[in-house]
Amino acid sequence: MTRRPVFLITVLCFGFAFFYIPILSMMVYSFNDSRLATVWGGFSTRWYASLFSNRQVGAALLLSVQIALISATMATILGAMAGIALARFRKFRGRTIFSGMVTAPLIMPEVITGISLLMFFIMLAQITGWPGQRGFTTITLAHITFSMVFVTTVVHARMSQMDRSIEEAAMDLGSRPWQVLKDVTLPVISPALVSGWLLAFTISLDDVVITSFTTGPGATTLPLLIWSKVKLGVTPDINALATLIVVTVGLCVALAGWLMSRAERRRLAEERLAYRAGG
Amino acid sequence: MAPRGADGPPLPGQPAGRAMSTLARWFHRRGWRDLIIATPYAWLILLFLIPFLIVVAMSLATRTPTAPPFGYGGENPVLNFRGYARLFTDTLYIRAFVTSLMNASIATIFCLLLGYPMALGLTRVSKSWRNILLMLVILPFWTSFLLRVYAWMGLMGRNSWFNRMLTDSWNWLVPSDWAITSVPMMNSNFAVILVTVYTYLPFMILPLYASLERLDPQLDEAAMDLGSRPWRVFLDVTLPQSLPGIIAGGMLVFIPAAGELVIPVLVGNPSSPMIGRIISDEFAQARDWPMASTVAVALLVLMVGPTMIYSRYQQKAEGAGSGEEKP
Numbered sequence: 001m002t003r004r005p006v007f008l009i010t011v012l013c014f015g016f017a018f019f020y021i022p023i024l025s026m027m028v029y030s031f032n033d034s035r036l037a038t039v040w041g042g043f044s045t046r047w048y049a050s051l052f053s054n055r056q057v058g059a060a061l062l063l064s065v066q067i068a069l070i071s072a073t074m075a076t077i078l079g080a081m082a083g084i085a086l087a088r089f090r091k092f093r094g095r096t097i098f099s100g101m102v103t104a105p106l107i108m109p110e111v112i113t114g115i116s117l118l119m120f121f122i123m124l125a126q127i128t129g130w131p132g133q134r135g136f137t138t139i140t141l142a143h144i145t146f147s148m149v150f151v152t153t154v155v156h157a158r159m160s161q162m163d164r165s166i167e168e169a170a171m172d173l174g175s176r177p178w179q180v181l182k183d184v185t186l187p188v189i190s191p192a193l194v195s196g197w198l199l200a201f202t203i204s205l206d207d208v209v210i211t212s213f214t215t216g217p218g219a220t221t222l223p224l225l226i227w228s229k230v231k232l233g234v235t236p237d238i239n240a241l242a243t244l245i246v247v248t249v250g251l252c253v254a255l256a257g258w259l260m261s262r263a264e265r266r267r268l269a270e271e272r273l274a275y276r277a278g279g
Numbered sequence: 280m281a282p283r284g285a286d287g288p289p290l291p292g293q294p295a296g297r298a299m300s301t302l303a304r305w306f307h308r309r310g311w312r313d314l315i316i317a318t319p320y321a322w323l324i325l326l327f328l329i330p331f332l333i334v335v336a337m338s339l340a341t342r343t344p345t346a347p348p349f350g351y352g353g354e355n356p357v358l359n360f361r362g363y364a365r366l367f368t369d370t371l372y373i374r375a376f377v378t379s380l381m382n383a384s385i386a387t388i389f390c391l392l393l394g395y396p397m398a399l400g401l402t403r404v405s406k407s408w409r410n411i412l413l414m415l416v417i418l419p420f421w422t423s424f425l426l427r428v429y430a431w432m433g434l435m436g437r438n439s440w441f442n443r444m445l446t447d448s449w450n451w452l453v454p455s456d457w458a459i460t461s462v463p464m465m466n467s468n469f470a471v472i473l474v475t476v477y478t479y480l481p482f483m484i485l486p487l488y489a490s491l492e493r494l495d496p497q498l499d500e501a502a503m504d505l506g507s508r509p510w511r512v513f514l515d516v517t518l519p520q521s522l523p524g525i526i527a528g529g530m531l532v533f534i535p536a537a538g539e540l541v542i543p544v545l546v547g548n549p550s551s552p553m554i555g556r557i558i559s560d561e562f563a564q565a566r567d568w569p570m571a572s573t574v575a576v577a578l579l580v581l582m583v584g585p586t587m588i589y590s591r592y593q594q595k596a597e598g599a600g601s602g603e604e605k606p
Contacts, residue, residue, distance in 0.1 A: 008400035012412070015397040018477065019419055022430035025441070029433060038439040082319035092316055101323040104331075107586055109538025111555045112575045115562050116330035119337060119572075122347055145326040148319065177311050206423050209540050223425055230425065230545060234433045242426045253421045257414060 023246060030239035037234040047240035056225065057241065064205055064222040067136065071143035072201035076193055078144065079151025079200070083192075084185070086152070087159030105149045114213030117142050121214065134216030142214040143204040150203060151196035158192035159185075191260065198256060202249070337572035338362060349568050362573035372557065372574060376581070379554040382468055383536035386475035387483075390532045391525065393476070394483035398524075399517070401484070402491050413488070420481045428545050431474045435464040435546065470546040471553070475536045482535075483528040486593075490524025491517070523595035530589035534582055554578050 030048070034041025051057060082102055085092070092098075105113065121138050125131055131138055166188070170180045186193075208223045215224060229238055339358040340349040351357050366372045401412055419427060434441040442462050450458045464470050494517065502512045540555035547553060552560070554574065562571035 005400065005403045008396050008403055011393070011396035012400040012404075015393055015480070016412070016415060018393070019415070019480070022434050022477070023419070023422075023427070026426075026430045026433055036438070038433060038436050040440075078319045078322055081315045082323075085316045085319065089312060089316060092312075094320070097328075098316075098320055098323075101327055102319075103590075105327055107534050107582065107589075108331075109535070109540075109555060109558075109575075109578060109582075111538065111540045111558050112334065112579065113330075115558065115568075115571060115575065116334045117326070118562075119333050119347075119568065120326070120330035123333065126347070141326060145322070148322070152319075181311070202421055206425070208425050223423070226423075226425055226429075227541075230429050230432070234429070234436060238429065239433070242423070242429060245426060246422050249422045250418060253418055254414070 026239050027243045027246070030236065030243040032236055032239070035236065037236045037239060047236045048244075051237055051240050051244070054237075056220075057222070060220050060222040060225040063136070063219065067140050067143060067221065068201050068204040071140050071147060071204045072197050074140075074144045075148040075200040075204075076151050076197045079148035079196060080155050080189070080193055082148065082152040083155025083159060083189075087156050102149045102152045105146050106153070110207075110209035111213075113142075113146060114210045117145075117210065118213040134214060135219035138214045138216065139211055139219060139221065142210050143207065146207075146210060147200035147203045150199050151193075154196040154199065155189055155192045158189045162188050191263070194260070334572045334575055337568055338576045340569045340572075342567050342569050347568065348566050359569065362570050363577075365570070366573060366577055372577075375552055375554045375557045375574075376577075378468065378551050379537050380581075382471050382475065382553065383533050383539075386472045386479065386536050387529050387533045389472065389476045390480050390483040391529060394480055394487055394528065395521075395525070398484050398487035398491050401488050402494075416481050416484050419478075424478060425541060427478050428474055428542055431470070431477060432465070432546060435470055435473075437461045437465075465546060467546075467548050468551070471539075471542055471548075474542050474546055475532075475539065478542070479532040479536060482531040486528040486531060487521065487524045490521050490527075494520055523592045526592040527589060527595075530585050530592070534585050534589065537582065538578055 029037065029040075031043050031045060032040055033044035033046065082098070086095075086099060086102070089095075117138075118134075121131055121134055162185075167180055167184050170184045171177075175183065206223060208227045211221055211224055212227065215221070220228075226238060226241065229235060337349060339360065339362075340351055341353070341355040341359045341361075342348055343350040343353075351359075355361075397416075401409055401416075404412065433439060436442060438461075442464065445462045446459060449462070464473075498516050498520075499512055502516050503509070507515065538555050539553065540559055543553040543556050544559075547556070558571050558574050558578070561567045561574060565571075
């Protein structure tokens with residue numbers, strides 16, 4: 001087909017304008033001097049200045065990052081275990097329930113996950129006395145649970161694409177199972193672990209609904225802080241905060257994408273070299 | 280799902296199945312296998328299955344003025360089905376379900392109408408452009424969901440440049456008695472649908488792109504050579520083959536959109552709430568845990584059908600093209 005698909009290109013342009021105009025508009029208005037968020041009143045960086053002097057925002061950001069670091073790491077460990085279990089162990093007792101439990105949270109509406117965990121924590125506190133107060137720990141437990149299934153999906157997909165004869169060869173050469181896991185399986189699935197961790201990290205950093213149900217007094221994450229302000233309407237300082245977040249995340253994703261594609265290219269080049277040397 | 284990349288040199292005389300069971304035995308002997316299975320299993324039972332069963336049990340409890348506000352038995356039946364009866368008699372719930380399903384369906388259709396040509400366009404641009412554009416589709420998905428909804432609040436508001444632009448063009452087009460001072464966009468079902476399309480569009484584009492990318496361009500050319508017009512080629516060749524991708528992407532938008540909470544709270548019409556908001560309000564404001572749980576169970580039951588359709592077509596969409604190539 002040599003004809004230029006004019007219609008398709010037009011829709012693509014429209015689609016990307018649709019994607020990015022709201023975000024760009026928000027960024028431009030974060031430099032608005034006016035107190036009225038939507039009326040232009042000249043250029044100013046004062047909302048950024050007031051943001052940096054706001055301790056509440058700093059504390060909320062710190063709490064969010066702490067929760068995201070812990071929950072992403074735990075979610076990657078647990079999610080990788082579940083992914084390996086599903087991809088490598090064809091038969092074990094309760095496999096059907098297990099595969100159901102790693103799929104269901106993906107489609108469960110967040111509000112239902114939220115109320116179910118809140119009721120669980122309240123009843124657990126009634127029976128065992130723990131958690132006496134909801135906050136950091138309960139939020140982290142909730143985040144681990146709903147982000148681990150995303151890691152499982154990523155790891156499972158990678159494992160089912162993996163060439164199993166490598167593991168088999170290592171076994172034949174006398175490796176112990178944990179050596180196979182450490183030296184063969186984990187390196188092969190490491191890209192999946194990295195992207196799973198990043199996914200879990202951003203999901204945790206981004207979550208509002210489940211966090212709002214599992215939080216307690218004094219534990220305000222950044223999304224919760226934004227949520228409580230945004231419910232009241234558009235404000236210039238949220239525009240500034242949003243701009244900083246979008247720019248940071250955008251840069252991180254671009255960097256991660258670039259690093260990963262570079263690693264992938266290198267791996268392919270090395271494989272090609274190895275084939276050439278071997279053949 | 281056939282394992283892709285299994286194209287390495289096969290080991291002599293060892294079927295994959297047997298290799299698997301040796302590996303599995305090794306793990307078993309060392310207890311690794313049990314550890315790997317049991318840890319996430321126990322975690323999910325404790326923090327997913329039990330909380331979920333609590334919701335189901337709660338939907339049959341009776342609301343009481345105690346803390347926590349529920350009980351079984353007493354003057355009421357031990358298992359109270361009145362909540363489920365209320366779902367069908369109280370118009371609040373019926374209307375909320377209708378609103379949710381309507382908004383989600385309309386948003387899904389618009390996602391498809393915009394996402395399909397975008398996905399098709401992505402398969403037609405050059406390789407280097409394609410990677411950049413795919414990155415640009417995925418990028419909003421990584422940035423905060425809440426802030427993407429918020430970005431539209433800024434655009435739709437009464438005094439925003441976007442609203443004024445729409446108002447001015449309307450006033451320019453129509454006779455002066457129809458002139459308006461602003462377009463009432465915020466706090467309406469229109470706003471919910473628009474923002475839902477905006478936030479969920481990547482979920483539609485990516486599976487569609489995955490299924491369109493695998494199509495054999497020679498089929499198109501063959502149909503063209505046989506004299507089909509481009510439009511007929513699309514209808515007879517491309518569209519039927521991408522059907523699994525359409526259904527998978529559609530469900531991927533529809534299912535979360537129907538249970539959405541953030542979008543209706545921020546931009547929705549408060550007098551016709553969606554189901555996610557009903558669950559949240561019943562729970563947090565009315566403190567009616569049993570009713571909130573009943574509505575939650577009803578929503579999940581409604582989503583069982585779409586979920587089953589999704590998982591069927593997702594496998595088809597992934598299976599399409601792979602394994603059917605000739606050697």
